[in-house]
Amino acid sequence: MAATTLEAQRRRAELKRVWGRVSLYVLAITAALLAAFPFLWSTITMFKQDQDLYNRDNNPFWFTLPPTLEHIRYLFENTAFLTFVRNTMVVGLAVVAITLLISLPAAYSLARLAGRWGERMGIAIFLVYLIPPTLLFLPMSRVVASLGLLESLWSLILVYPTITIPISVWLLMGFFKGIPRDIEEQAMVDGYTRAGAVMRTVLPLVFPGIVAVIVFSFTLSAHEFIYALSFISSTANKTISVGVPTALVRGDVFFWQSLQAAAVFVALPIAIVFNLFLDRFIAGFTMGAVKG
Amino acid sequence: MSDEALAAGVASRRPRRSLLDSERLLAVGGLTPAVVYIVALVGFPFVLAVLMAFSDVTVGDPSLDFVGLETLRQVLEDPVFWRALRNTLFFTVVSNALVVILATALALILTKDFKFKWLIRLLVLLPWTTPVSLATISWLWTLDTIFSPIDWVLRQLGLLEGNMIWLGQPRLALASVIIVHTWRIVPLAAVIVMAGMLAIPTEIRDASDIDGAGFWRRTFEIEIPLMAPIIGVAVLFGVILSVTDMTVVHVLTRGGPTNYTQVLASWAFYKGIEGGDLAQGAGTALFLLPVLVAVAALILRFARRTEVL
Numbered sequence: 001m002a003a004t005t006l007e008a009q010r011r012r013a014e015l016k017r018v019w020g021r022v023s024l025y026v027l028a029i030t031a032a033l034l035a036a037f038p039f040l041w042s043t044i045t046m047f048k049q050d051q052d053l054y055n056r057d058n059n060p061f062w063f064t065l066p067p068t069l070e071h072i073r074y075l076f077e078n079t080a081f082l083t084f085v086r087n088t089m090v091v092g093l094a095v096v097a098i099t100l101l102i103s104l105p106a107a108y109s110l111a112r113l114a115g116r117w118g119e120r121m122g123i124a125i126f127l128v129y130l131i132p133p134t135l136l137f138l139p140m141s142r143v144v145a146s147l148g149l150l151e152s153l154w155s156l157i158l159v160y161p162t163i164t165i166p167i168s169v170w171l172l173m174g175f176f177k178g179i180p181r182d183i184e185e186q187a188m189v190d191g192y193t194r195a196g197a198v199m200r201t202v203l204p205l206v207f208p209g210i211v212a213v214i215v216f217s218f219t220l221s222a223h224e225f226i227y228a229l230s231f232i233s234s235t236a237n238k239t240i241s242v243g244v245p246t247a248l249v250r251g252d253v254f255f256w257q258s259l260q261a262a263a264v265f266v267a268l269p270i271a272i273v274f275n276l277f278l279d280r281f282i283a284g285f286t287m288g289a290v291k292g
Numbered sequence: 293m294s295d296e297a298l299a300a301g302v303a304s305r306r307p308r309r310s311l312l313d314s315e316r317l318l319a320v321g322g323l324t325p326a327v328v329y330i331v332a333l334v335g336f337p338f339v340l341a342v343l344m345a346f347s348d349v350t351v352g353d354p355s356l357d358f359v360g361l362e363t364l365r366q367v368l369e370d371p372v373f374w375r376a377l378r379n380t381l382f383f384t385v386v387s388n389a390l391v392v393i394l395a396t397a398l399a400l401i402l403t404k405d406f407k408f409k410w411l412i413r414l415l416v417l418l419p420w421t422t423p424v425s426l427a428t429i430s431w432l433w434t435l436d437t438i439f440s441p442i443d444w445v446l447r448q449l450g451l452l453e454g455n456m457i458w459l460g461q462p463r464l465a466l467a468s469v470i471i472v473h474t475w476r477i478v479p480l481a482a483v484i485v486m487a488g489m490l491a492i493p494t495e496i497r498d499a500s501d502i503d504g505a506g507f508w509r510r511t512f513e514i515e516i517p518l519m520a521p522i523i524g525v526a527v528l529f530g531v532i533l534s535v536t537d538m539t540v541v542h543v544l545t546r547g548g549p550t551n552y553t554q555v556l557a558s559w560a561f562y563k564g565i566e567g568g569d570l571a572q573g574a575g576t577a578l579f580l581l582p583v584l585v586a587v588a589a590l591i592l593r594f595a596r597r598t599e600v601l
Contacts, residue, residue, distance in 0.1 A: 020507065021406075024401065024404055024406055025406060027397070027401050028401050028402075028406060028409075028412045029412070031397075031398055031401060031412070031416055032411075032412045032415035032416050033415075034475075035415055035416045035417075035418055035419050035475070035478075035479065036415040036416075036418050037434070038427070038430035038431050038433075038434045039418055039422075039430055041430070041433065041434050041441055042430045042433065045433065053439065054439065056438060056439060056444070059444070060439070060441035060444050061441065101325075102325045102326050102329055103326060105321070105322035105323075105325070105326075106322055106323050106325070106326035106327075108322055109318065109319040109320075109321075109322030109323045110323070113315050113316070113318055113319035113322070118319070121323070123592065125326065125330070127588050128330055128334055130532055130584055130587065130588050130591075131334060131338065131584070132532065132536035132557075132580070132584070133536075134536045134537070134538055134556075134557035134560065134561075134577060134580065135338070135341060135536070135577050135578070135580050135581065135584070136334070136337045136338060136341060137561070137564075137565075137577075138341065138344060138560070138564045138565070138570055138573050138574045138577065139337040139338070139340035139341045139344060139574065140333075140337045141565070142340065142344075142354075142570070143333070143336070143337055143340070158333070159333060161329060161333075162329070162330065162333045162334050165326055165329060165330065166330070169326060194314070194315075194318060195318075219421065222423055223423045223424060225423070225424060225425050225538075225539040225542075226538060226539070226557075226561065229542075229561075229565075230561075230565050240423065240426070241423045241424075241425045241426070242425065244425070244426055244429065245425050245426075245428075245429055245543055254433075256433055259429055259433070260429070260430065260433060262426070262429075263422070263426040263427070263429050263430050266422065266423060266426050267418055267421070267422035267423075267426060267427070270421045270422065270423075271414055271417055271418050271421045271422065272414065274417060274421040275410065275413055275414045275417060278413070278417070278483070281483070281487075282483065282486060282487040282490060
């Protein structure tokens with residue numbers, strides 16, 4: 001009698017566990033499909049022949065006619081896509097360099113040197129992040145014009161750090177606070193100056209934070225749309241974010257397959273890199289919570 | 293550090309500097325470039341934005357002549373401005389209400405362990421990691437007037453004849469913009485919520501396991517109340533993204549059909565850059581400010597409670 005109830009209980013627990021796993025998988029897969037749906041559709045589209053794509057009755061999720069690489073070739077050979085990629089790289093790398101150069105010393109100062117006054121300053125810098133480009137793009141294009149930088153990639157290199165610096169200072173501050181003060185104090189006792197001590201002992205330890213800032217700043221500048229749209233109108237100097245939607249649409253004619261190919265070729269690499277560093281970002285944001 | 297190195301270090305120690313002075317100097321030196329950058333390229337343009345809103349500056353006449361409230365009066369007289377303001381608030385409220393539910397659910401899923409989690413995570417993050425304009429291009433094709441695959445599915449199910457014309461009808465166009473906003477913000481909000489969940493002490497969860505609380509009770513009575521403040525922070529970020537965004541509207545509908553989906557940010561762009569009326573554009577954008585100030589105040593409050601900031 002007792003054994004059977006125990007057996008029944010065990011079976012019920014097992015059933016509950018299996019049921020929990022199944023529903024977890026169903027939910028996870030549903031979420032992934034919903035999130036990726038437009039991109040899945042893009043991926044199928046980019047291999048479709050015109051006659052296949054532009055027939056309302058053909059199954060959009062499969063190939064009625066054999067797949068083709070023609071539209072991908074068109075994207076690389078007949079459009080400015082690679083120019084956009086190059087411009088995005090140039091702007092992104094320059095922005096990353098400026099961001100690191102300015103936010104590393106600022107974050108260190110706020111985390112270690114400035115005391116309570118530094119905490120308030122940290123919050124102030126973070127709030128700057130909340131001032132959006134949509135509020136500033138009109139005066140900013142005036143500033144850029146008066147510097148003679150309209151139509152030039154330099155305009156973006158100059159302006160994007162206003163977006164990346166606040167968030168990077170915030171992230172790095174968290175990483176610096178996570179490192180015990182003793183480490184550089186020990187090195188200072190050993191005779192290094194503070195700068196020397198930081199270079200030798202602290203910077204290697206915040207390396208994960210630096211990587212996070214590099215990935216974050218690069219993506220933010222690749223994402224940015226409204227400044228790029230307002231400052232630059234010549235195809236030769238556009239970035240992917242503005243170039244792709246404008247260059248592959250001629251009047252009312254959309255080069256759908258090539259457009260979707262461009263979207264997928266940009267989306268995938270960024271997503272993969274982000275996925276690799278996601279745990280680091282999460283760690284970085286929570287480390288900001290460590291009171292220094 | 294080895295003892296020898298320590299000993300050598302002590303031996304070579306320089307005479308004590310006035311540490312306090314040098315620290316203060318270092319702090320000032322470290323912060324100055326960041327502060328100068330932000331004051332010059334955020335502070336100054338911000339002041340300029342306000343000045344422009346009280347002037348009559350246009351592309352044709354770039355001098356900043358003060359006209360008082362005249363420009364703002366013109367902005368407020370335009371019925372499209374009011375629709376844009378209404379849409380901005382409507383989009384923000386509806387998409388972020390959806391974000392709260394979906395992001396919390398997603399965060400709860402992604403903190404569990406399962407096979408192929410990296411792949412699921414990669415796919416789930418796509419909407420956030422892809423540049424907004426390209427993600428919206430994908431949606432533009434998904435919601436195509438004739439070839440939308442959603443329409444095809446509905447036709448196969450016998451629920452539809454012909455096409456929905458998602459972006460050509462006012463109500464459906466509004467819904468489309470809200471869907472794209474929600475889709476884009478949920479992954480970011482989920483990541484923020486996940487970050488916050490990691491900060492919840494595991495003892496609480498363990499204790500509830502021992503007490504024998506079931507899944508639903510544990511989720512609704514323990515996890516979600518503990519997560520509430522961080523969900524608040526995530527939603528506030530979502531609010532900022534949706535209040536200030538013009539990319540989705542610009543790429544998806546260009547504010548159409550006939551300005552029906554216009555929002556403040558896109559309207560400011562069409563007035564200021566495409567229409568060349570810089571003053572009215574700046575005046576329109578200025579109405580984003582009260583929302584942003586409110587959000588900033590709320591973030592600070594929530595953050596204090598969660599100790600995230």
